Amino acid sequence: xxxxxxxxxxxxxxxxxxxxxxxxxxxxxxxxxxxxxxxxxxxxxxxxxxxxxxxxxxxxxxxxxxxxxxxxxxxxxxxxxxxxxxxxxxxxxxxxxxxxxxxxxxxxxxxxxxxxxxxxxxxxxxxxxxxxxxxxxxxxxxxxxxxxxxxxxxxxxxxxx
Amino acid sequence: xxxxxxxxxxxxxxxxxxxxxxxxxxxxxxxxxxxxxxxxxxxxxxxxxxxxxxxxxxxxxxxxxxxxxxxxxxxxxxxxxxxxxxxxxxxxxxxxxxxxxxxxxxxxxxxxxxxxxxxxxxxxxxxxxxxxxxxxxxxxxxxxxxxxxxxxxxxxxxxxx
DNA sequence: ACAAATCTTTACTTTTTTCTCAAGATTGCG
DNA sequence: CGCAATCTTGAGAAAAAAGTAAAGATTTGT
Numbered sequence: 001x002x003x004x005x006x007x008x009x010x011x012x013x014x015x016x017x018x019x020x021x022x023x024x025x026x027x028x029x030x031x032x033x034x035x036x037x038x039x040x041x042x043x044x045x046x047x048x049x050x051x052x053x054x055x056x057x058x059x060x061x062x063x064x065x066x067x068x069x070x071x072x073x074x075x076x077x078x079x080x081x082x083x084x085x086x087x088x089x090x091x092x093x094x095x096x097x098x099x100x101x102x103x104x105x106x107x108x109x110x111x112x113x114x115x116x117x118x119x120x121x122x123x124x125x126x127x128x129x130x131x132x133x134x135x136x137x138x139x140x141x142x143x144x145x146x147x148x149x150x151x152x153x154x155x156x157x158x159x160x161x
Numbered sequence: 162x163x164x165x166x167x168x169x170x171x172x173x174x175x176x177x178x179x180x181x182x183x184x185x186x187x188x189x190x191x192x193x194x195x196x197x198x199x200x201x202x203x204x205x206x207x208x209x210x211x212x213x214x215x216x217x218x219x220x221x222x223x224x225x226x227x228x229x230x231x232x233x234x235x236x237x238x239x240x241x242x243x244x245x246x247x248x249x250x251x252x253x254x255x256x257x258x259x260x261x262x263x264x265x266x267x268x269x270x271x272x273x274x275x276x277x278x279x280x281x282x283x284x285x286x287x288x289x290x291x292x293x294x295x296x297x298x299x300x301x302x303x304x305x306x307x308x309x310x311x312x313x314x315x316x317x318x319x320x321x322x
Numbered sequence: 323a324c325a326a327a328t329c330t331t332t333a334c335t336t337t338t339t340t341c342t343c344a345a346g347a348t349t350g351c352g
Numbered sequence: 353c354g355c356a357a358t359c360t361t362g363a364g365a366a367a368a369a370a371g372t373a374a375a376g377a378t379t380t381g382t
Contacts, residue, residue: 001162001163001164001165001168001241001245001279001282002162002163002165002245002279003162003275003278004162004163004339004340005339005340005341006339006340007162008271008275011271011274012271015271027357027358027359028358028359029358037341038341038342039342040341040342040343041340041341041342043359043360043361044340044341044342044360044361046359047359047360047361050359050360057358057359057360058348058349058358058359059347059348059349059350059357059358059359059360060348060349060350060351060356060357060358060359061349061350061351061356061357061358062349062350062351062357062358063348063349063350063357063358063359064358064359065359076274080162084162084163110169110172110173110176110294112302112305113172113237113289113294113305114164114169115305116285116302116304116305116306116308117164117282117285117286117305118162118163119305119309120281120282120285120305120308120309120312121162121278121281121282123309123312123313124277124278124281124312125278127313128274133271133274141273141277143277144273144277144278144280144281145277147281147312148280148281148284150308150311150312150314151281151284151285151288151308151311151312152284152288153311165369165370166369166370166371167369167370188327188328188329189328189329190328198371199371199372200372201371201372201373201374202370202371202372204329204330204331205331205370205371205372207329208329208330208331211329211330218328218329218330219328219329219378219379220327220328220329220330220377220378220379220380221326221327221328221329221378221379221380221381222326222327222328222379222380222381223327223328223379223380223381224327224328224329224378224379224380225328225329226329
């Protein structure tokens with residue numbers, strides 16, 4: 001279970017935009033340079049993010065990108081969903097081995113595991129906004145630590161019984 | 162953020178072994194057939210799991226695989242770690258763009274996010290054993306739902322304030 | 323000892339993901 | 353207008369992941 005390159009770089013490009021003051025914008029080149037990515041690659045990512053409505057692009061001299069909404073209103077789960085080309089909703093379509101259908105219809109321990117994992121990640125991401133990612137290292141860390149503590153408690157309650 | 166094919170199929174092969182009674186074992190062919198995977202592929206997975214000490218293999222006629230420990234003592238986080246070729250510990254080594262080093266040293270909003278996500282997933286996985294995955298759909302689902310509820314509560318406590 | 327069944331291991335092929343390139347489109351400026 | 357800067361878009365190259373094949377090693381049974 002890992003974060004894909006597209007998810008990571010896409011998020012980082014957004015973070016760059018989130019640091020801007022009102023009226024400021026960044027060109028593809030600036031974004032690429034700041035994140036250590038090629039301009040071509042950044043271009044594709046920004047294109048995706050633009051299509052999805054997270055950023056606004058302006059062409060021509062003096063063009064560039066800005067966030068389409070305040071960074072405090074952009075939740076990471078939405079962003080990840082775009083950068084990751086959806087997935088999960090059709091999990092059993094994906095890994096069905098050489099057979100035509102997923103073998104594990106009905107009662108199957110694997111499916112709830114996979115679905116559950118995705119939900120947990122999604123839930124965590126839906127509590128974090130772009131704004132929080134900008135220079136707010138402390139708060140993000142705290143949020144996750146708290147989540148983990150309660151996660152552990154929950155597991156004990158259920159499994160320990 | 163998604164589960165890789167190797168993670169999923171590897172887990173499923175283990176689940177097959179976990180359903181066996183004492184003294185029973187499964188051959189590569191049987192495992193492959195039951196999970197709808199090619200024998201070659203199952204072979205590679207079982208080889209990995211064997212090297213990591215999760216299963217025991219016996220060659221020759223009457224050979225096959227069995228779990229190396231009781232299924233109740235095999236935690237999913239350990240298994241995933243093997244099937245996923247480690248990762249995370251060296252996250253900043255992985256996605257560093259075209260530069261020699263990760264740009265985000267020190268204070269960086271992205272790193273705690275990535276690390277935090279992995280920890281949350283790992284924590285969830287470390288509370289589930291192979292035994293629970295066998296025909297226990299209900300229980301796995303419950304565990305995750307409970308974790309999610311508390312996760313949400315935790316987030317509200319911190320972020321809402 | 324030999325043959326059959328089975329796991330082991332390495333090299334290779336295919337598929338998917340990631341990244342790049344190059345041509346096109348739009349905007350602003352002189 | 354026409355040039356320069358910038359985003360857009362699709363094709364395709366490169367890299368990584370997944371999967372396959374084939375030859376080798378080990379065990380059991382006769």
